Amino acid sequence: MEAQLEQIREQQKETWNKFSPGWRKWDDFTMNWLKPMGDEIIRVLQLRSTDVVLDIAAGTGEPGLSIAKIVKDGLVVITDLAEGMLEVARDNAAKRGIRNYETVACDVCELPFSDNTFDAISCRMGFMFFPDMQLAAQEMQRVLKPGGRIAAAVWGTPDQNPWVTMIMGTISKHMQLPAPPPGAPGMFRCGSPGVLAEIFRQAGLVNVAEQELTGKLKAGSRDNYWTFMNEVAAPVVTAMSKADSNTQAKIRSEVMELVDQKYPDHQAAIDFGARVVCGQKPQA
Template sequence: MSVAADKIRNRQRIIWDKFAAGWKKWDAELLDWQRPFGAAVIQGAGLRLDSTVLDVASGTGEPGLTAAALVPGGGVELTDISAGMLQVAQEKASTLGMGNVRFRVCDAAELPFDDGTFDAVLCCFGLMFFPDMRAALREMVRTAKPGARISAAVWGRAAANPWASLVLGTLAQHTELPAPPADMPGLFRCSAPGFMTRLFRGVGLLAVQERTVSTDLVHDSPASYWEFMTDIATTVATGLALADEEARSLIRSDVFQMLGRYEHGGLLRLRSTATIVTGIRA
């Protein structure tokens, strides 16, 4: 494990712990918005009633908790680098009375499980943030049983995701927020056509397939959208922290103005598009 990767992981751990409260606050809205993506990842995993499942980068619990309800005779291990995010998942599982879930704070590139443990591995919007995606994916393959499916979601192109690109583009105009290098963690790092297929095939996965899933992020006002993004989007908060008070005011004003083009029937509807990729462990 490189020193640079360690630094990135430590910084990510701190940031995601900090943002756990925001994700808890907006849990219902996040679930409604991202449900189609989680459902697609689960569908790609081919779960049985007795499947043992690993959910990598589970955050506040999805799609792992949804998967757990589908495997009453099996179980799900939910893992994340952030103890704060995983604590929210544990609270939700306790409220739901779920007895077939376990939680483990760990790094995706060093999974604490034996070889060939799981019937399916899920990873929803985690891969693009891993410092070493191949190392993490190799760990998912290692811990999967022969014939197990690995199913993941990553964000598609920025142009197909105005829910994020609108505010990030505005930030870039008013701050010196640098664009991450192609090989560094970032929201749209895995968005190039065929990128995920090449990544999955590169670690030996078979029958790799990609498909696109889209939905809308819906808010009832620009103020609600702004609050949501500043509470849950780490890149947005980082950019705003680099701006002075005048620049932050301009950014907010510009975002509110541009949101007008996404108003339909009294609601804001911002397109959100993900690539779903699946592969089978040899």
């Protein structure tokens, strides 16, 4: 891997480890919000009870732990770059009495598994952050058995996701945020139709299909939304940490106003849009 990509990977590992306590605190809330994308991944993977499944960039354990309940006679290997996130995953598995799983801290671009190991691979909200998405897809294809399926969920376009654009747009108005280099890892890197599907095809997958999902981040109140974003969303926390107290107060006030304007019922059920893309490794 190129030195620049390795640097990105190490920064990501440090960030996710740092934010793992916040993800632990908000885990039930976040997992409920992201469940539709996990459910769609599970549906298109067409799992069997004996399958051995790889869940990549699983964070606190989903959808891998839900998959483990389905592949009762099989195994799920749950991976993430950050060991701190996998600690939460192991605690979640213990609470739910799930034992047919393993956790492995590793980089998707250098998977520590033999060729043709897994019957299926899942990846929810990870692809757009991989330093080299094509290499990641090729590694997934390598460790997948012939005929096996891969399914991944990614965020849609910025206009579909005011839950993040409202707050980041407001921050950008008040602060000079450095522009990321073209093609850098980011929330909406796979948002346009066909982007991830083409990566899958380039990796040699066939029967590639794509579906759009929409829904709501049900925060319950604008205060809850603000707190959640400031404890879990790394770009928000990073930017806000560089603002003085007056600027922070202005940003918060304007975000609250935006939420009230767009969602006047005071429930802060804020729109999101995502894509689920699946593909299959050709039969040998």
